[in-house]
Amino acid sequence: MLILIAGPYRSGTNDDPAKMAANLRTLEAPSFALFKAGHVPMIGEWVALPVWAAAGGETVGDDLYEQIFHPVAHRLLALCEGVLRLPGASKGADNDVRIARERGIPVWFDLKDVPGVA
Template sequence: MPKTSLMILVAGPYRSGTNDDPHLIEANVKAMTDTALELYTMGHLPVLGEWFALPLIEAAGSKETGDEIFNRIFHPVAIQLIDHCDAVLRIGGPSSGADEMVKTGREKGKRIFMSKDEIPTLS
């Protein structure tokens, strides 16, 4: 068990099952953000790839979810972010992107959690 906090990437559905409906995407982001807050209160430093990717996507001039700019930045940023994390927490329902984050985390030797209950509370 760690005695110091872990930086944990929260990986869950973003577009999956939404048909790119902004309200459903927003609900997915809220679920990840709520989980991040829980991890923070447990004493860890949570991150979402969306926190890094979405402002870059906007600055790069993306016009809509799934366009060339979006696709060039969205998952690659999260994959790169895993290099700086200690662990990946997979939440939510089906998502090829979230599954890719778990696979990448495993390949990079990161701890993989499939439930918040697996993560120790430090505070």
């Protein structure tokens, strides 16, 4: 399955690049376990960050950022077959969960609950 990993990226960072990078590493942490289980992990920022940079994005939270970041996750959810919601406050991740549930896409809150993960 293509599984979106959702959780805090920008939330709680005050747009500090080091804190955002740490949050991205946290999002990436379960990716190998998902891969070993036969899934393809996906994180919205893996797509949004290079798109934003290619579009000339400069400041986190600018209009261009807002035009790209959340819409990327929504488009990915049209392709994903599951969502792994990691802990932590995140309006974006909560919205991903809402959309997934509306579309009938399974949502897991613990890596161990994802099919095939030991």
